[in-house]
Amino acid sequence: AGGAAALRWAAMPEATLRSYLSFHGQPVPDGATHAALVEQVTAHFSDWMVKEDDVVDLYTRGSRALTVDDTASNASRKRRRTNALSDVPAKRGEQVAAKITVDGDAAWILAGVISYNLKTKVYEVKDEDDESIVELPHKDVIRLDDEIAGLQQGDRVLAVFPDTTSFYKAIISKDPVKTNAERSPPFEVWVKFEDDEDESGKTPHRRILAMHIVYEPNKEIEELARR
Incomplete structure (x- = not known):
């Protein structure tokens, strides 16, 4: 990565570069020099397979630059699980939910x-199953989140059914809790799938990877309002 886009990143102040990396969930070393930050930002966008000039333009044309204070304030708020990650384009090779x-x-x-x-x-x-390739609009792709923060018992979600690569409607059947053995991802969540009754008519609890759970688009607002 480099060229004109790298030069334009180099013209940005250190605080802006740090804020931008924080916004995109990238590690920001305390002692990093301005040159190192420019290199890290440029490398980050090279993984997107998009034109860096376009990304720089979108960022610099924003209504206001994200500041370090903004980042700290956002981090201090109680996080609620949403599909917000999807606002930032997924990287090449990243696993996503696709409609x-x-x-x-x-x-x-x-x-x-x-x-x-x-x-x-x-x-x-x-497609992770048959490896067919399709083109989809941004709205039909959801980035996956491997955290459990914000997920609650009773939430209606889409979850990958065990031993498949397909999402089905489900409800979180137990409040997700990190155990001593699960201090870092991957985390698992208990859910009950719709139309999954056994021979006795009971619906079993199934453990699903947290990153294989998303809110159905246009339904996440309803879930947050219901709480």
Whole structure:
């Protein structure tokens, strides 16, 4: 990575570079020099497979620059699990939830990102099951979150059914709690899937990876309002 975009990052003050890295969840070393921060920011965008000039333009044209104080304030607020990660384009190779059409019906599946076009906001993704490649608009792709913060018992979600690569409607059946053995990802969450009754008519609790749970688009606002 480099060129004109790198030069434009180099023109930004150190505080802006640090805030930008924090906003995108990148580690920000305390003793990093301005040159090192420029290199880190430039390298971060090289993984997106988008034009760096476009990204710089989008950031610098924002209504206001994100400051260090903003980042600290946001981090101090109680986090609620949403699909907000999807506002930032997924990287090449990242696993995501993708909405496709199967026999005329919409379905959510696990897929791997091949590329993202920043101008058209279109992803190229590969189905994790049959490895078919499809193009999807930004709104039909959800980035996955491996944290459990914000998930609550009773939340209605989409979750990957065990031994499949497909998402199905489910409800979180127990409040997620980190155990002593689960201090870092991957975390697991107990859910009950719709139409998953056993022979006795009972719906079993199933343990699902937290990163394989998302809110159905347009439903997450309802979930937050319901609390």
